[in-house]
Amino acid sequence: MRPSVHNPLLADLYQFTMMQSYLDRGMNDTAVFEFFVRRLPRQRGFLMAAGLEQALAFLQQLRFTDEELSWLTGCGRFSRDFVDSLARLRFVGDVDAMPEGTVFYANEPVLRITAPLPVAQLVETRLINILHFQCLIASKAARMVLAAPGKLLVDFGLRRAHEAQAGLMAARASYLAGFGGTATVLAGARWDIPLYGTMAHSYILAHDNENEAFLHFARSHRDNVVLLIDTYDTERAAARIISLAPVLAREGIRIQSVRLDSGDLAEHAFKVRRILDDGGLHDVRIFASGNLDEYQLQDIAAREAPIDGFGIGTRMDTSSDAPCLDCAYKLQEYAGVPRRKISEGKATWPGSKQVYRRYNGTMHEDILTVDGDVQDGEPLIRPYMRDGKLLAPYPDLAELRSHAAAQLVRLPDHLRHLKSRPAYPVRVSPALRQLARQVDQHIATF
């Protein structure tokens, strides 16, 4: 069976049971679904939109192979007519969304699908799966970018990302949010993200001693000599660098940087910087890694530790302090009638919506309203796809990255400083409140 990324069976069973029922009753009218985050995690003051490119690709490639159809037939849950209808199924709907890199807040639609009910329902789980993860990671990475101004940040997280695809998409989402590169080769091959990487401790250990390991590496990688110096004793290794540098210089090889990976990184950096400077190696840069997050980056910045770049792994790739968002993909309208659920603590705003953002130097407030109720400010949701076709070539990652950087510049000050309170104001327009009341009056008549 096809790998999971483009396999439409990567869905919840209920999508198929609902679709069977929609077919039985001829419920094929237009539905509007929106993807949004109900509440921000308490450790987040803003979120960043990401994953739209993959969401659009998923919709464009949506189709069932014979193998998948025959599994659906064989499982015994569905009618022949239904499986036949899936053979012809394509996504022919509309997509409106916030551009990737846009900062967003609770209850704001990030993506809207307008399509016949069955197909709009089928794509629910995988769309959430794509958007949730990249929004989660871009939002976490953006905080790190804000905490380490002017520093090179590199994604080192593949190994502890949640399986293959998460590692790959974390490289993309973090680069979008302002990281400078990744260690994940496939992400470099796929999106031209700058690649970084040198050696593991195992490289040092495989040699008889550290000196030998450093020399071998430098001679194999004359243009990219970055040496890991914490395998045994960080400062003794820094001293070795001083004695090796002239040997290598005679061979025309310059040591570019050293990497610290354990202990108090700021403290080691001060000591190592002094050792290097005393040895005349002012140009050798210091790179640090080891379970870093935005708070440690902020602390290192506050201490003015002489670290030039950081490798950031697990805590970014898993968004470890908030590894999920309370997000949803909800039916807002069907057959022209606005809808909302009113389950306890989970009520949603009905109808097709737009978000207007007002600036006052920085972001000042957002207005959430019904689509078509034009307000002052910048409308954040834009058209991307009509009748299953992209309206324009999708922007490249560099362009999205510039947009993200411009968004971070316009954040309110306290959100730039990692604070999540007070919450950014998102006002609900009178028109939207009125619509919700109408829907509730209808519900009351059941």
Next chain:
Amino acid sequence: MRPSVHNPLLADLYQFTMMQSYLDRGMNDTAVFEFFVRRLPRQRGFLMAAGLEQALAFLQQLRFTDEELSWLTGCGRFSRDFVDSLARLRFVGDVDAMPEGTVFYANEPVLRITAPLPVAQLVETRLINILHFQCLIASKAARMVLAAPGKLLVDFGLRRAHEAQAGLMAARASYLAGFGGTATVLAGARWDIPLYGTMAHSYILAHDNENEAFLHFARSHRDNVVLLIDTYDTERAAARIISLAPVLAREGIRIQSVRLDSGDLAEHAFKVRRILDDGGLHDVRIFASGNLDEYQLQDIAAREAPIDGFGIGTRMDTSSDAPCLDCAYKLQEYAGVPRRKISEGKATWPGSKQVYRRYNGTMHEDILTVDGDVQDGEPLIRPYMRDGKLLAPYPDLAELRSHAAAQLVRLPDHLRHLKSRPAYPVRVSPALRQLARQVDQHIATF
């Protein structure tokens, strides 16, 4: 380029830079690497091994396509000889590991690779990526299984799992650990995991009212009528069920269960149970979902709420209270010489190791020792692959699941009750301590 799961470029750049250097120096002797967890998250008293099947498949399928090789050539970092050597590269080493479903603790090797240094190094990141995630999820899911004895637990987490592959593997790992099924269709298609699923709130909302939605669904799915009753008002919906049941019964349709998805699940369950019982629907079961974790399951069990099964999503699929493990894949031996790093707080036990488990009714203590130092107790690490070939057909998931269930039965009592302290005793043998001292004496001579 190939999808990520089997693409060997899904690796850190440093793996390739190290390999280039190993080739330059002819460093092709046998290396021993072990995968282990340094420390358990404070919320975990034990972990469960998982992911070995995928790890073995990755090793068996390891090879570079022309496209991948030409990318490596074109990136300008590597020599022609090196890229040529990759074209011939296969995994021809040995694998020893704990069977999937085995309970394990800190510092115990879960998997050992014995292979020529370059290939053993190449597979580092993806092996960690595979094993880390499934161990993480199986360990979390096992806690939920322990907290809800006798209840049906179903994985609902695909949407908020970290991208596609994580959702799929979470379905596998949770089933291994004792879940009864999943909502993820592809996981059912791939591993024959029982599938569960009915309807979303959008299904209810797409109809003019709840009655109509319930009737339509029941008529489309006569053999599997599970109705979601919290879209508007849970108890009013339960009352509707009472009036619909005789209508459906006349058509030969029986309502199997209702699902609660919001509010205080236990409280609603008591009320709904009474409504159903008063209406004579004693056989209709109650299924609940909504951000559940093992503590809520334990609370619901303690309150003896009449809930028959649970859908468990985000908190299991992201292991949200501990979304990563402090795990590593470390060089233990190269060219017959044991190795270890002694970085601050990250020192490792050197050499090729074995774990012996002693029982006293339940698990009593583990002994970590050098491989070959036979001890009393059950050796946990077993041979799976020699010279790149599997020694036996890999067991099916049902068999692994039985092993996992038997392991949970033998947990010490306090670990069965979700407590993580006192830590389970893992003793380091005199032979292993002696080996570490020898390695350190060698390091001191550098």
